[in-house]
Amino acid sequence: MTTANLEEMKVVYQRPESLLDVNTHYCPGCTHGIAHRLVAEVLDEMGLRERTIGVASVGCSVFAYNYFNFDFVQAPHGRAPAMATGIKRVRPENIVLTYQGDGDMISIGTGEIVAAAARGENITVIFINNANFGMTGGQMAPTTLPGMKTTSSPNGRDVETMGYPIRASEMIATLDGASYVVRRSLHDPKNIRLAKKAIRYAFETQVRGLGFSMVELLSTCPSNWKMNPLESIQWLEEKMVPYYPLNDFKIHPALAELKF
Amino acid sequence: MTRELWEGNQAMAEACVRAGLKAYFGYPITPQTEILEYMSARMPELGRAFLQAESELGAINMVYGAACAGVRVMSSTSSPGTSLMMEGLSYIAGTEVPMLLVDVMRGGPGLGNIAASQGDYNQIVHGGGHGDYHPIVLAPASIQEAVDLLVNFFDIVEKYLAIGILLVDGSLGQMMEPVEMPPMHPLFKEIPPYAVSGAKGRERRFLSSIDLDPYEEEKTNLRLLQRWQAIEKNEVRFKDYYMADARFAVVGFGSAGRIALSAVRSARAEGIPVGLIRPISLSPFPSQVLLDAAKKLDGMLVVEMNSGMMLSDVQLAVKNNLPVEFYGRVGGVTPFPDEVLGEIRNLAKGPLNNDGLARERWLKKLEKLAQ
Amino acid sequence: MPVKGTITVDENLCKACELCMDACPQAVIALSLEKITPRGYHPAHLFKDGCTGCGICAIICPEAAITVYREPIKKAESA
Numbered sequence: 216m217t218t219a220n221l222e223e224m225k226v227v228y229q230r231p232e233s234l235l236d237v238n239t240h241y242c243p244g245c246t247h248g249i250a251h252r253l254v255a256e257v258l259d260e261m262g263l264r265e266r267t268i269g270v271a272s273v274g275c276s277v278f279a280y281n282y283f284n285f286d287f288v289q290a291p292h293g294r295a296p297a298m299a300t301g302i303k304r305v306r307p308e309n310i311v312l313t314y315q316g317d318g319d320m321i322s323i324g325t326g327e328i329v330a331a332a333a334r335g336e337n338i339t340v341i342f343i344n345n346a347n348f349g350m351t352g353g354q355m356a357p358t359t360l361p362g363m364k365t366t367s368s369p370n371g372r373d374v375e376t377m378g379y380p381i382r383a384s385e386m387i388a389t390l391d392g393a394s395y396v397v398r399r400s401l402h403d404p405k406n407i408r409l410a411k412k413a414i415r416y417a418f419e420t421q422v423r424g425l426g427f428s429m430v431e432l433l434s435t436c437p438s439n440w441k442m443n444p445l446e447s448i449q450w451l452e453e454k455m456v457p458y459y460p461l462n463d464f465k466i467h468p469a470l471a472e473l474k475f
Numbered sequence: 476m477t478r479e480l481w482e483g484n485q486a487m488a489e490a491c492v493r494a495g496l497k498a499y500f501g502y503p504i505t506p507q508t509e510i511l512e513y514m515s516a517r518m519p520e521l522g523r524a525f526l527q528a529e530s531e532l533g534a535i536n537m538v539y540g541a542a543c544a545g546v547r548v549m550s551s552t553s554s555p556g557t558s559l560m561m562e563g564l565s566y567i568a569g570t571e572v573p574m575l576l577v578d579v580m581r582g583g584p585g586l587g588n589i590a591a592s593q594g595d596y597n598q599i600v601h602g603g604g605h606g607d608y609h610p611i612v613l614a615p616a617s618i619q620e621a622v623d624l625l626v627n628f629f630d631i632v633e634k635y636l637a638i639g640i641l642l643v644d645g646s647l648g649q650m651m652e653p654v655e656m657p658p659m660h661p662l663f664k665e666i667p668p669y670a671v672s673g674a675k676g677r678e679r680r681f682l683s684s685i686d687l688d689p690y691e692e693e694k695t696n697l698r699l700l701q702r703w704q705a706i707e708k709n710e711v712r713f714k715d716y717y718m719a720d721a722r723f724a725v726v727g728f729g730s731a732g733r734i735a736l737s738a739v740r741s742a743r744a745e746g747i748p749v750g751l752i753r754p755i756s757l758s759p760f761p762s763q764v765l766l767d768a769a770k771k772l773d774g775m776l777v778v779e780m781n782s783g784m785m786l787s788d789v790q791l792a793v794k795n796n797l798p799v800e801f802y803g804r805v806g807g808v809t810p811f812p813d814e815v816l817g818e819i820r821n822l823a824k825g826p827l828n829n830d831g832l833a834r835e836r837w838l839k840k841l842e843k844l845a846q
Numbered sequence: 847m848p849v850k851g852t853i854t855v856d857e858n859l860c861k862a863c864e865l866c867m868d869a870c871p872q873a874v875i876a877l878s879l880e881k882i883t884p885r886g887y888h889p890a891h892l893f894k895d896g897c898t899g900c901g902i903c904a905i906i907c908p909e910a911a912i913t914v915y916r917e918p919i920k921k922a923e924s925a
Contacts, residue, residue: 221852221854221915223917223918224851224852224899224915224916224917224918225915225916225917225918226913226914226915227851227899227901227904227914227915227916228901228904228905228912228913228914229913229914230856230910230911230913231910234910238858238859238885239909241908242861243861243862243863243887243908244861244863244864244865244908245908246908247908248907248908248909248910249906249907249908251910252907252908252910255910264674265673265674265675265676266673266675267673268544268671268672268673270540271683277685278685280681280683281681284674284679285673285674285679286671286672286673286674286679286680286681287671287679287680287681287682287683288539288540288543288570288671288681288682288683289570289681289682289683289684289685290536290539290540291536291539291562291563291566294532294533294536294539294563297528297529297532297533297534297536297537297539297540298536298537298539298540298543299540300526300528300533300537300540301498301500301536301537301538301539301540301541301542301543301544301548302540302541302543302544302671304498304524304526304537304541305497305498305524305541305544305546305548306544306672306673308673309672309673310673326529326530326532326533327529327532327533327536329529330528330529330533334526403869403906404869404902404905404906407905407906408905443864444863444864444865445864445865445868448865
């Protein structure tokens with residue numbers, strides 16, 4: 216192999232400044248890492264790092280504040296939208312984001328997220344949907360698919376006794392206060408590019424004071440799904456995308472004209 | 476300044492506004508909803524933040540967020556809502572940011588009723604939320620006293636990075652009394668050194684109550700305990716009446732203390748050498764004050780609107796040095812002065828038992844009373 | 847002529863998840879089995895020529911461990 220002369224080459228991609236130069240505790244292949252990277256890239260591109268305050272939730276991403284290079288607070292399980300509201304209402308010039316998993320946001324946190332969206336809080340929610348409570352070892356979550364085996368649905372999710380999954384984006388998009396609600400996936404480079412664009416639109420919503428923005432990101436959980444990273448992204452594409460369609464559920468008219 | 480007639484809840488709200496309150500987040504619950512309603516007009520009028528949250532869970536977490544953002548922020552609630560806020564209070568304590576809560580107690584447990592009680596004493600004074608922390612708890616007995624305590628409360632909690640709770644009962648929230656309001660204090664513009672505000676031109680900060688390493692968590696706990704020691708030394712508050720030549724003392728806080736004062740005055744008129752010790756700070760508890768008083772007394776009578784929650788703290792404070800009797804009403808019932816007067820007469824008549832069974836004796840009385 | 851590119855992989859960050867290997871259109875990434883990172887992984891690396899600097903590996907890398915380089919395109923000489 217010929218050794219390249221790096222000084223003469225153009226850097227096409229490097230690690231975003233909004234990510235601290237540290238190891239993460241996320242499992243190998245976990246798409247949390249991709250989501251973190253996309254948020255960091257967008258904030259860098261928009262020059263928002265110094266204005267941003269992040270709200271970490273409780274889940275695998277509880278230590279998100281160790282990985283992002285901007286001000287952060289840590290919320291109790293499910294309460295991040297309320298904490299974010301408290302911050303945004305007293306510091307409206309800051310960019311406030313929450314980073315939440317499906318167990319956090321749609322199980323214990325349903326009250327807070329619905330209220331924040333209904334109020335049209337000018338915050339941005341990054342919603343990581345990997346169909347289980349990851350941090351605590353893979354229990355059934357509101358987004359666990361019917362028939363899916365988890366540690367608290369060992370025989371598969373039986374909708375008769377355990378109910379049906381919740382499609383959060385569809386639900387939240389029905390609220391008038393929600394201005395930008397979309398679902399994307401992180402299972403391949405093309406969809407990751409589309410996810411990054413969506414995150415960009417979400418932060419533009421906040422910067423322009425247009426109201427509540429949320430990007431649902433279908434994600435993998437190799438460890439709890441008991442698969443390797445490659446199998447996980449395949450499973451995500453084959454099983455989760457059909458159940459959670461990738462779509463734009465709410466787009467504020469003022470956003471429709473923006474082009475990136 | 477002139478005195479005006481104010482409703483308790485509204486007066487407490489205005490006092491906080493004048494103390495430089497920047498944000499209020501609350502939820503309707505009787506008997507303190509007037510605080511929320513008053514704030515919903517007053518705060519926007521002054522360009523400050525107000526929001527009715529989706530629940531007390533939402534409210535306390537909004538307070539948590541704003542406290543992390545370094546502004547003067549408060550909430551208010553009543554007993555069932557206080558229970559919901561316990562999680563948030565523990566997190567706020569663990570994160571070491573200051574805030575204020577007004578708890579207007581009502582009859583319980585459970586949904587109970589909307590009558591006045593002092594049933595939150597244990598949950599508020601002895602921490603409430605999980606973990607080792609102590610809020611600073613002040614209990615006024617009149618609206619003016621509530622206003623005076625609130626005006627300085629923010630300074631205190633900011634000095635110690637503590638949670639401050641004003642513990643009142645439903646009657647104080649609902650009653651109307653003449654009040655002299657303090658002057659309006661401007662909002663504080665300075666950003667505290669711990670606050671998150673956007674990492675412009677500085678290292679980024681993060682605020683969390685997590686310490687995965689137990690040895691680190693222990694250090695955090697030690698910090699909280701050391702600050703608590705300073706609070707215990709500096710922030711004890713109480714008032715006493717007719718204690719100079721007293722042989723007996725009634726001990727009561729808030730409205731119970733105020734009712735007991737009427738009874739003490741009547742008892743004095745009958746020639747009984749009785750006084751009143753009214754703790755104003757329940758946390759830190761005026762233990763030394765009670766211990767010192769106990770040396771000169773023959774007996775104490777604790778009066779509360781619960782089943783003897785402060786009684787335990789009084790018994791602990793006097794260290795078995797003298798008999799302590801108890802009288803209380805529960806479930807939202809407010810005692811009348813003549814009930815307390817009857818108990819004072821019993822105390823003075825004797826015989827007194829230093830057997831620690833005051834609550835049992837009271838329970839027998841309550842069985843007859845409650846019929 | 848395809849654009850020449852190259853990547854560097856931060857061995858402190860790579861967790862050998864193999865997503866970049868699978869995503870690379872030129873199939874020029876593999877785990878380096880002779881190396882072990884301080885965290886105990888075989889890090890990803892270019893094992894043969896052919897990298898075009900497309901950046902797809904960096905798009906999928908969960909650790910943001912990859913820096914992607916491209917040779918600047920030389921302007922065509924005027925006839």
